[in-house]
Amino acid sequence: MPEEKxxxxxxxxxxxxxxxxxxxxxxxxxxxxISANTKADAAPTVPAAIGAVDVSLKVNGKAHTLSLQPRxxxxxxLRERLQITGPKRICDRGNCGGCTVMxxxxxxxxxxxxxxxxxxxxxxxxxxxxxxxxxxxxxEKFVEHDGLxxxxxxxxxxxxxxxxxxxxxxxxxxxIRRGCAGNICRCGTFNRVFEAAVAAARSGRGA
Amino acid sequence: xxxxxxxxxxxxxxxxKSVPRLDGPGxxxxxxxYTYDMVLPGMLHAKVLRCPHANARVASIDASAxxxxxxxxxxxxxxxxxxxxxxxxxxxxxxxxxxxARDAIRAIKVQWEVEPHxxxxxxxxxxxxxxxxxxxxxxxxxxxxxxxxxxxVIEEEYYCPVREHLSLETHGLVVQWQEPDRATVWLSTxxxxxxxGELAGALGIPQQNVEVICEVMGxxxxxxxxxxxxxxxxxxxxxxxxxxxxxxxxxxxxQVASGNAPDALMRxxxxxxxxxxxxxxxxxxxxxxxxGNNSGIPMPYIYNVPxxxxxxxxxxxxxxxxxxxxxxDRPPASFLMESVVDELANKLGLDPMRVRQLNxxxxxxxxxxxxxxxxxxxxxxxxxxxxxxxxxxxxMGCALSEWGGGxxxxxxxxxxxxxxxxxxxxIGTQDLGTGTRTYVGTIVAxxxxxxLSRVKADIGRSSLPVAGGSGGSVTAASVAPAVKDAxxxxxxxxxEVAAGLMNTSVADLEMRDAKVLSKSNPANSxxxxxxxxxxxxxxxxxxxxTLASLQQGGVAGAQFVEVEVDTWxxxxxxxxxxxVQDCGYVLNKLTAESxxxxxxxxxxxxxxxxxxxxxxxxxxxLNPNMETYKVLGSLEVPEIVPVLYETxxxxxxxxxxxxxxxxxxxxxxxxxATGVRLRTLPMTPKRWFEATETNQ
Ligand code: FES
Ligand code: FES
Numbered sequence: 043m044p045e046e047k048x049x050x051x052x053x054x055x056x057x058x059x060x061x062x063x064x065x066x067x068x069x070x071x072x073x074x075x076i077s078a079n080t081k082a083d084a085a086p087t088v089p090a091a092i093g094a095v096d097v098s099l100k101v102n103g104k105a106h107t108l109s110l111q112p113r114x115x116x117x118x119x120l121r122e123r124l125q126i127t128g129p130k131r132i133c134d135r136g137n138c139g140g141c142t143v144m145x146x147x148x149x150x151x152x153x154x155x156x157x158x159x160x161x162x163x164x165x166x167x168x169x170x171x172x173x174x175x176x177x178x179x180x181x182e183k184f185v186e187h188d189g190l191x192x193x194x195x196x197x198x199x200x201x202x203x204x205x206x207x208x209x210x211x212x213x214x215x216x217x218i219r220r221g222c223a224g225n226i227c228r229c230g231t232f233n234r235v236f237e238a239a240v241a242a243a244r245s246g247r248g249a
Numbered sequence: 250x251x252x253x254x255x256x257x258x259x260x261x262x263x264x265x266k267s268v269p270r271l272d273g274p275g276x277x278x279x280x281x282x283y284t285y286d287m288v289l290p291g292m293l294h295a296k297v298l299r300c301p302h303a304n305a306r307v308a309s310i311d312a313s314a315x316x317x318x319x320x321x322x323x324x325x326x327x328x329x330x331x332x333x334x335x336x337x338x339x340x341x342x343x344x345x346x347x348x349x350a351r352d353a354i355r356a357i358k359v360q361w362e363v364e365p366h367x368x369x370x371x372x373x374x375x376x377x378x379x380x381x382x383x384x385x386x387x388x389x390x391x392x393x394x395x396x397x398x399x400x401x402v403i404e405e406e407y408y409c410p411v412r413e414h415l416s417l418e419t420h421g422l423v424v425q426w427q428e429p430d431r432a433t434v435w436l437s438t439x440x441x442x443x444x445x446g447e448l449a450g451a452l453g454i455p456q457q458n459v460e461v462i463c464e465v466m467g468x469x470x471x472x473x474x475x476x477x478x479x480x481x482x483x484x485x486x487x488x489x490x491x492x493x494x495x496x497x498x499x500x501x502x503x504q505v506a507s508g509n510a511p512d513a514l515m516r517x518x519x520x521x522x523x524x525x526x527x528x529x530x531x532x533x534x535x536x537x538x539x540x541g542n543n544s545g546i547p548m549p550y551i552y553n554v555p556x557x558x559x560x561x562x563x564x565x566x567x568x569x570x571x572x573x574x575x576x577x578d579r580p581p582a583s584f585l586m587e588s589v590v591d592e593l594a595n596k597l598g599l600d601p602m603r604v605r606q607l608n609x610x611x612x613x614x615x616x617x618x619x620x621x622x623x624x625x626x627x628x629x630x631x632x633x634x635x636x637x638x639x640x641x642x643x644x645m646g647c648a649l650s651e652w653g654g655g656x657x658x659x660x661x662x663x664x665x666x667x668x669x670x671x672x673x674x675x676i677g678t679q680d681l682g683t684g685t686r687t688y689v690g691t692i693v694a695x696x697x698x699x700x701l702s703r704v705k706a707d708i709g710r711s712s713l714p715v716a717g718g719s720g721g722s723v724t725a726a727s728v729a730p731a732v733k734d735a736x737x738x739x740x741x742x743x744x745e746v747a748a749g750l751m752n753t754s755v756a757d758l759e760m761r762d763a764k765v766l767s768k769s770n771p772a773n774s775x776x777x778x779x780x781x782x783x784x785x786x787x788x789x790x791x792x793x794x795t796l797a798s799l800q801q802g803g804v805a806g807a808q809f810v811e812v813e814v815d816t817w818x819x820x821x822x823x824x825x826x827x828x829v830q831d832c833g834y835v836l837n838k839l840t841a842e843s844x845x846x847x848x849x850x851x852x853x854x855x856x857x858x859x860x861x862x863x864x865x866x867x868x869x870x871l872n873p874n875m876e877t878y879k880v881l882g883s884l885e886v887p888e889i890v891p892v893l894y895e896t897x898x899x900x901x902x903x904x905x906x907x908x909x910x911x912x913x914x915x916x917x918x919x920x921x922a923t924g925v926r927l928r929t930l931p932m933t934p935k936r937w938f939e940a941t942e943t944n945q
Binding site for chain 2: 091113114121127128129130131132134137138167171175181184185190191195197200219225228229230231
């Protein structure tokens with residue numbers, strides 16, 4: 043098939059050009075982990091894919107247009123294409139909540155939605171809620187109360203708590219537990235996640 | 250140098266206090282980059298073709314269609330000539346995107362020669378070729394001669410199923426091959442140093458040329474020591490293509506092939522005297538570690554049984570291989586022994602807690618029992634098990650644990666003080682979520698009287714000084730004493746310089762609030778930075794090693810669980826857990842408590858939900874996902890009271906022990922609540938109803 047061949051040729055060329063331009067290193071700054079690959083010059087090479095369509099997303103306040111195959115999930119588009127890796131891929135099947143993001147103000151499992159279905163929507167992830175230097179109240183309370191261990195489930199929990207407190211800034215323990223019912227933590231941080239969420243609610247400083 | 254000791258927690262600023270973890274801000278904001286999050290320029294994605302059969306030989310394999318697919322860069326088909334469990338790695342591809350890699354895997358055609366399989370322990374143990382060499386032990390008289398003289402005898406069968414690690418970050422890595430003979434590997438691992446050898450072997454280069462990086466990782470629980478098959482595959486693919494290759498296992502792969510804890514089927518007969526002393530025990534245990542046939546459950550675990558006969562053997566089956574699982578073999582050992590003791594005590598109408606105190610010698614544990622009983626309100630349990638009425642019935646149970654948790658491999662650690670006032674501590678360990686990075690920093694901050702933010706704690710890379718793998722709860726007890734040694738050596742040098750500058754003796758100096766102060770003359774002081782500026786060019790650089798005198802192993806634990814059973818639905822809800830854990834010197838109260846809470850939750854998962862289900866006819870796992878392989882969620886988690894029970898002033902490891910006795914205590918609590926004894930885990934509603942009919 044001539045079409046496929048030319049597609050292949052094109053992508054290898056592009057990859058070569060991008061790959062040769064960027065250097066990558068991970069660094070730890072003052073104890074908070076900030077990794078490389080966040081700069082534009084380290085953007086991954088994404089080959090043009092057969093049947094790709096344009097998808098526009100506003101993520102953490104920034105507009106993006108991506109060329110994606112319709113089968114790409116919102117989660118993979120965020121993680122692989124935009125390198126917004128706060129939302130984690132854990133079960134990829136709507137079972138764990140690790141990929142939870144806010145879409146147009148509501149929490150969703152990003153692994154359960156195709157990126158094309160999120161076309162023209164607004165996405166908020168933990169990256170958009172705060173940075174290591176300027177954390178949101180919820181993020182701050184998670185750290186203070188040790189609502190995390192390995193931290194892999196944590197962005198999902200932070201987002202779920204964000205959703206609960208957005209709905210009711212003085213949410214009760216019961217509401218918080220229900221709000222996190224779609225999140226799994228294998229390290230067993232639940233109790234302290236709840237404590238952190240209650241503390242955030244009590245702080246009166248909103249989500 | 251004088252004897253190095255741990256800082257007195259009564260006067261310390263960080264050690265023994267609650268210090269939020271250093272990597273917390275990165276983790277809660279998504280800034281922390283896990284292996285799974287790595288995206289490198291030009292990176293390829295690898296996927297693995299797995300054997301769909303429990304036992305099958307590869308008759309032929311045709312990957313030509315996959316080879317030809319646009320976007321596919323490399324294919325390997327020689328990983329294994331046969332699959333000995335459903336899920337074994339057979340072939341792999343590297344492609345531009347994950348989607349293309351998945352397409353390519355589907356395009357590989359394999360002709361299988363399917364052979365017979367066995368996937369359950371019960372079936373495997375009937376075939377003597379599958380049963381490994383038994384491990385036997387005896388003590389005292391033959392139990393057979395003692396049954397008739399005992400006040401109480403039980404003869405039962407117990408079963409604890411295969412459990413999975415279920416790390417949320419799946420196993421995987423990114424390998425960046427660099428011509429001619431180097432590689433950088435981001436690996437989700439419990440051993441950055443220990444993983445280099447296997448990767449170097451797969452790449453055919455010297456171990457020193459491999460740098461393994463793991464700054465943060467999403468859980469391992471014993472399953473992530475080596476790079477494993479997927480590590481070797483990714484290494485080869487990267488070398489073949491000259492491109493970075495990312496291979497993260499998919500959830501299915503993770504659950505069928507990345508390790509599990511063997512099951513334990515125990516047939517036991519045991520006897521107790523009227524005053525509650527264990528007299529004799531005769532036990533036989535079978536369990537499957539997958540393809541191998543070893544078995545290592547310690548019996549009779551912590552109990553003094555004067556006369557016993559124990560026998561156990563591993564049973565080889567066509568299932569994914571076992572790996573160390575948080576406190577290997579102890580949770581089932583505890584479930585088995587604690588059930589036996591509880592059954593006998595209840596049969597005699599004795600207080601199960603007192604009976605425990607009678608039958609084991611560890612005085613720490615006996616005191617922990619008293620404390621735990623007080624905290625849970627043991628006197629409020631059902632004096633007669635199952636005597637409650639109504640739909641919801643509550644009850645309490647307890648169980649004990651024992652774990653090593655001392656020093657593992659001795660470590661090296663570097664501490665550097667710059668003339669610019671920078672403070673650096675580096676050690677090639679890794680943080681599994683236990684808080685390692687944080688205490689590496691606080692130990693130095695404490696010794697130098699500096700705020701933690703002034704110390705750069707560098708871990709998670711194999712180019713840093715050597716440290717062992719994080720298993721057996723040895724990390725804190727090995728790493729912390731090495732950091733302390735380096736820190737104290739650097740401090741001594743620093744104070745020598747300061748003493749000269751301040752015209753006083755080293756003994757007269759102390760450090761706090763980023764200052765060096767004379768104890769005898771408070772007016773005589775310098776800031777930390779002023780002293781640093783006067784250090785010799787290059788500052789101070791020292792290395793330390795693990796000081797055995799700062800650690801001690803052997804930790805005891807006692808737990809109490811209160812449950813509520815819904816007798817209409819059979820649903821068991823834990824209400825409260827008290828976990829009293831011997832922990833030695835506490836480096837960080839906050840993260841140490843989190844370890845206990847986390848262990849308890851995993852123990853509750855084992856009690857109530859976890860069960861790897863194999864389908865005998867097809868030989869496949871029925872629940873290789875997070876929907877049907879269940880763990881506790883936010884609505885089920887009870888109140889948990891972690892109690893750090895300090896018994897000495899040396900660091901001990903507590904990463905594992907809290908998981909050991911929870912399930913056993915939970916089983917005993919269900920009995921206390923309802924008078925129904927469940928002998929098979931997990932305690933599902935169906936099993937509770939079944940047990941109600943047979944053993945009320
Ligand atoms: S990754 Fe989306 S719910 Fe688990
Ligand atoms: S903190 Fe590790 S899975 Fe939740």
